[in-house]
Amino acid sequence: MPRGQAADTGGGLMGGTGNGNGHGTGGHRGDGGGHGGAGQHGGAPGAPAPDGGARISRRGLLGSAAAVAAAFTAVGTGTASAASTASRASGARSAGGAPLRGRPGAGGKATPVLWDEFLAAPFTHPQIPYVGRAGYRGGERTFPRRRVVANVLDHGARPDGSADAAPAINAAVAAAGAAGGGTVLVPPGTYRIDDLIRIGESGVVLRGAGSGRTKLYATKSLTDLIGAYGSRYGGDKSSWSWAGGLVWLCPTGRWDSLKAAIQARAWPFEGWTGNKRDEWQTLTTVEPARRGEGTVTVADASRLHEGDLVLLRLADDADHTLLEHMAGGGPGPEAYYWDDKTKLTSYVPYEWPVRVAAVQGRRVRLERPLPLDVRPEWDPRLTTHVPELTGSGVEGLTLECVETPQSQHLLDKGYNGVVFQCAYDCWADDVVVRNVDNGFGLVAASACTLRRTRVGGRGEHHPYFCREGSHDNLIEDFTIEERTVPAPANTQLHGINVEGLSSYNVWSGGEMQMGTFDSHRGLPFANVRTDITVNNNGQHGGDASAGPLFGARFTHWNIRVTNERAGLVRIDGLAPYSATVAISTVREFGQIDVPDLTGDLHSRLELYGRPDEVEPANLYDAQRRVRD
Secondary structure, rough: OOOOOOOOOOOOOOOOOOEOOOOEEEEEEEOOOOOOOOOOOOOOOOOOOOOOEEEEEEHHHHHHHHHHHHHHOOOOOOOOEOOOHHHOOOOOEOOOOOOOOOEEEEOEEEHHHHHHHHHHOOOOOOOOOOOOOOOHHHOOOOOOOOOOEEHHHHHOOEEEEEEHHHHHHHHHHHHHHHOOEEEEEEEOEEEEEEOOOOOOOEEEEEEEOOOOOOOEEEEOHHHHHHOOOOOOOOOOOOOHHHOOOEEOOOOOOHHHHHHHHOOOOOOOOOOOOOOOOOOEEEEEOOEEOOOOOOEEEEEEOOOOOOOOOEEEEEEOOOHHHHHHHOOOOOOOHHHOOOOHHHHHHHOOOOEEEEEEEEEEEEEEEEEEEEOEEOOOOHOOOOOOOOEEEEEEEEEEEEEOOOOOOOOOOOOOOEEEEEEEOOEOEEEEEEEEOOOOOOOOOOOEOOOOEEEEEEOOOOOOOOEEEOOOOOOOHHHEEEEEOOOOOOOOOOOOOEEEOOOOOOOEEEEEEEEOOOOEEEEEOOEEOOOOEEEEEEEEOOOOOOOOOOOOOOOOEEEEEEEEOOOOOOOOOOOOOEEEEEEEEEEEEOOOOOOOOOOOOOOOOOOOEEEEOOOOEOOOOOOOHOOEEOOO
């Protein structure tokens, strides 16, 4: 986008804008106008959706929703100014001054204007991202039941906690990997582990008898087991505050290189292209395309094959127009000073893992729609990466650490739970972690599902963290329990964290007895939190060098706030091109979140103060039925 043009709305004719005080402007077309998405995902119109509902085709959507959306967009978009958080007190209003309340539905429910608009342009809506394919294998509801190939008891593990079971468990996991994959059973009991458990081969599932019946009792931290892990950004921080797990799913070669770098005190990058981000080769360059399209044209498809996992690599230019695009484009991002955000700029190039769905000539169909525009100035290409971990999981167990006091902020020793790293199409199901520094982690992980997970015990730093370019993940049916002991001095609680250019991740159907919707800087964008109850008492993290709290297309949908605190949940005065829909009535107190971008944020607020009255109630579940 040439600098100084209209904001990058991602397409669609907007019928007008309106700020929180009811003042509107005339209609305009963003620079992405006219692109409705060309992704070719899913089956024929009318085919059953994975959850049993009817799959909605794009053609059907356009026919049924376009007229409805056009009628509603004419009343304005309800934008909010970032100049003052006071705008968050008034709510979005139409050009005529009336609050945007949606259209009435059955049982006292209301359907938001935003939902009708989304149905008319699901892959290019300016405020709401398309996340209907987030999670394992595009959101499949069931995980594979792999054949049992090992039992930890046969390798010498004792289920009474009397001896270190880690060698036996790791031997059983290694045997399953050597067999080409399969299930490792951990029968009921308590298993003391004096080492971490590592799953490094694809297709291996560690399965307990249920989180209430199988327990791994961890006695040591990652500092004890591997050593101190400093920050590549300097200072005396411990990277165990945001990396690594005592159950660690990471491809063997990648894990070996990470461990060697940590022990050599050569603090590594943690993602898909190695410790120095140099382990990749170009497969082909990519011609220009628009966000939401599912098929790209490449220069040479000879090295691409159906089923391949590739990286879409987008580099930034000297004017930081890629970062501006992630923030929605326009005057606010253009005025933002990017050059001194050294931590943020270290995250680019943006790397997005995606499988090749089909190759026909130079046309390549991807399994998910493009997350961003593909523009020549960003040197777009498809590349190789380190070998991935795929098809592996952890099921039916509790990981409990020996109870120690929570460490001071950013000095965690690494009593960490379950972490997925350089993993794709992996999962955790019915897994509980207790007495941890950090609970569940996604580090350069994509297309993974965490389902029926729970974090509890003495209190933790990050209950859930999603960072280092993690995309398209699904965390659903999750619980963060209230801490069992008071928080020690100089500790900090975050919540469901996302950072580091991570995008298109979903948190759905959760209960947060403590914590917050942490956006840890580093310009995360296009993430969704939906159908969640939260006691909003946490704080966000992130160094000043890490960049803005929010990029474009953050959506908070049907959120019940039990303590009335606005911070990081009501984001219409904070996040550009965002949507805040059906959250509780909240007020400003204990806030540390302030706007990063100036000017009109083009954010939306609807059905304010009406949680659980919105239809659809869960944005992710509704989007799963939207297919092209």
